[in-house]
Amino acid sequence: MRSKAGALLLCSLIAASTVIAEELPSIFGMQRDKLQVKPSLRLDGRPEPLQAASLEKGQDSPTAKSPRKAFLASVLLPGAGEFYAGAKKRAAVFFGLEAITVGLYLKWKGEGDDIEKEFRQTADVQWDPLSYLAWRGSTISRNSSITHALPCSTYIVVEGNLDNCDGSEVQQYYELMGKYDQFVSGWADVQDVNGNTVQPTQVDSVENYLSETRLTYEDRRNDSNVLLKRASSIAGLILVNHAISAIDAARTARIQNEDKSARLERRTRFLFTFYESMGGQVPMMMAYKPFY
Numbered sequence: 001m002r003s004k005a006g007a008l009l010l011c012s013l014i015a016a017s018t019v020i021a022e023e024l025p026s027i028f029g030m031q032r033d034k035l036q037v038k039p040s041l042r043l044d045g046r047p048e049p050l051q052a053a054s055l056e057k058g059q060d061s062p063t064a065k066s067p068r069k070a071f072l073a074s075v076l077l078p079g080a081g082e083f084y085a086g087a088k089k090r091a092a093v094f095f096g097l098e099a100i101t102v103g104l105y106l107k108w109k110g111e112g113d114d115i116e117k118e119f120r121q122t123a124d125v126q127w128d129p130l131s132y133l134a135w136r137g138s139t140i141s142r143n144s145s146i147t148h149a150l151p152c153s154t155y156i157v158v159e160g161n162l163d164n165c166d167g168s169e170v171q172q173y174y175e176l177m178g179k180y181d182q183f184v185s186g187w188a189d190v191q192d193v194n195g196n197t198v199q200p201t202q203v204d205s206v207e208n209y210l211s212e213t214r215l216t217y218e219d220r221r222n223d224s225n226v227l228l229k230r231a232s233s234i235a236g237l238i239l240v241n242h243a244i245s246a247i248d249a250a251r252t253a254r255i256q257n258e259d260k261s262a263r264l265e266r267r268t269r270f271l272f273t274f275y276e277s278m279g280g281q282v283p284m285m286m287a288y289k290p291f292y
Contacts, residue, residue: 081249104231115223132200133157189213190211
């Protein structure tokens with residue numbers, strides 16, 4: 001009798017194992033095969049399926065958008081990837097930021113370059129490097145606080161121009177002549193403390209000789225530097241906008257490709273289930289959150 005009862009129980013368990021039922025995720029480990037999940041109940045009493053049968057997992061939608069294409073589009077033009085993915089409002093935000101930042105960059109860069117061109121032209125007319133070099137080579141200059149050599153001086157003496165001088169040296173050339181007192185003797189309107197115009201070799205103390213042109217020159221150079229630094233900073237923001245938009249576009253395209261059931265799969269679910277035990281089905285309430 002015991003053997004017949006055991007065989008009957010084994011057949012019952014095999015038959016029960018063939019019943020079609022949805023399974024919980026693998027977070028339940030080895031106990032997963034012992035769980036038969038009943039559909040969760042909504043407020044109206046009707047069952048809510050875990051996954052819609054109309055779209056199998058992994059099946060592409062006919063209107064699917066490529067996250068890679070969205071990413072590359074926004075790398076080239078912020079907002080383009082979002083527009084491609086169908087998120088037009090997000091596209092407008094990133095494109096608007098791009099338009100504003102690029103506009104500011106062009107404005108500040110253009111103004112800075114114009115002022116730089118202006119003060120360099122002033123220097124070419126009002127500052128004579130040969131006069132400065134004559135003063136530098138005189139005995140009187142040895143009593144002055146000389147701390148910087150004149151960039152491109154070799155090209156000026158030998159060739160008479162800056163054509164073959166390195167670009168960074170040329171930039172230093174135009175910066176130093178207005179920044180430091182030791183270069184005051186090269187300005188055409190250099191004066192002593194009494195307002196008398198003097199010759200370059202008469203400058204015996206660079207701190208006590210002034211040039212109004214030099215002061216104006218330095219102000220304009222500072223104005224140019226401020227604008228060019230702003231342009232440089234805004235260029236960094238442009239790159240950041242490209243990077244953020246590209247990442248956002250790829251994410252948006254991925255989300256847009258998901259159907260409603262796929263989005264539901266990732267939310268925290270609360271399920272009323274039954275645990276199959278030797279004593280029968282035991283009711284259980286469980287919650288899980290898929291991470292994929």
